[in-house]
Amino acid sequence: MPCLDISTNVKLDGINNIDSVFSELTKVVAAILGKPETFVMVLIKGSVALTFGGNKEPAAFAEIVSMGGIDSQVKRKLISSIGTTLQDKLSISPTRFILKVHDTTMFRNKSKL
Secondary structure, three states, rough: OOEEEEEEEEEEOHOOOOHHHHHHHHHHHHHHHOOOHHHOOOOOOOOOOOOOOOEOOOOEEEEEEOOOOOOHHHHHHHHHHHHHHHHHOOOOOOOHEEEEEEEEHHHHHHHHH
């Protein structure tokens, strides 16, 4: 079950259709990871005290956790697609967005060693 957790300094109460942000991010994650949308969880925390590059212009930090299906090509697609969605929906430049990726199967496999 993939989980995308986003923290941003953007005020979400000023976003007209926040449901469309959740919907778009859910679709993006599901499509790239090859998982059903019904298994994708998306959390967005707005108005977070966050600076990037020493200023408070719109920025976001996100983490995605998934069991399997994440390689370097998938990481690039996730970064690009989530970044584009954040730019289109929340006016966050892709250059002011960081994504941390966790594949939980890596941790499970290491524990068997």
